[in-house]
Amino acid sequence: MLYWFMYRVVRPLLRIVFRPVVVGLENVPEDGAVILASNHLSFVDSVLIPLVVPRRVTFIAKAEYFEGKGAARVLGAFLDAMGHIPVPRTEQRAAVAALDIALGVLNDGNAFAIYPEGTRSEDGRLYRGHTGVGWLALNAKVSVVPVAVKGTEKIMPVGSKIPIPRLHRPGVKFGKPIDYTAFADLPPAKGRRAMVDEIMKEIRTLSRQEYAGVYNERSKQTQA
Incomplete structure (x- = not known):
């Protein structure tokens, strides 16, 4: 019931608020298993992608988002309704x-x-992808749709607590699926690495970000 309310009522309202520019949505299959692999610029990314995709999209989210009080409790309820799954990021076995x-x-x-980069980019560059998405695709035997979000770092920069959607119009681009076969x-190991490198290449083409060529490291701001 809560998901229905979020999907039928809250989702359309948020689309009006964020006014996202969406390109390539036809590349996302209407049903069946699929991985959406995106660059990561802001917390808003995890709201924006499910907002524009006309099917339920599951994310892994920090458990802290589900455990707060007041406004944080509302955020946790929203993430839960949208299909996000809490995982403690501080535990060694969390990954x-x-x-x-x-x-x-x-x-x-x-x-x-x-997010193959693992965490948000603080300088706007695209970082090297971790091989987890390759492991997933090859073990689940599913294709990966590369995704590029744009402008979300202006709506809610790293370290900010409240998004300001009306000042900036974000964009989401979906590339053609990458076949795991x-x-x-x-x-x-080679297959995972090669697939992730191809995914990041396509995300870079979609986003036009500068490529850092190294793994991203979380700062205190990003961990917050």
Whole structure:
């Protein structure tokens, strides 16, 4: 019931508020398992992508978002209704747990969204992708749709608490699906790395970001 309310009532209202410019939505399949792999500029990304995709999209989110009080409690309820799954990021096994959860989502035939960079970019550059998305795609045997968000860092910069959507109009671009079978016959580690590098190449083409070529490291602001 809560998801229906969010989807039928809150979602259309948020689209009016954010006014996103969407390109390539036809590249996202209407049903069946699929991974959406996006660059990451702001917390708003996790709201914007499910907002523009006409099907339920599951994200992994920090457990802290679901555990607060007051406004934070409202945020947690919203994320839960939109299909976000809480995972403690401070635990050493959190990354493995997140991949297991994601695999279950995909095995059930649903859409799962992931940020290959691992965390938000504070300087606007695109960072090297981690191989978790390659592991997911090859183990679940699903294609990956590259996604580029634009302008969300202006709506809610790293460290800010409240988004200001009316001042900036964000954009979301969806690229053509990347078929996992092109990498399935490679040795596992090599296949994962090659697939992720291809995904990041496509995200860079869509976003036109400068490529850093190294992994992103979380600062205290990004961890907050």
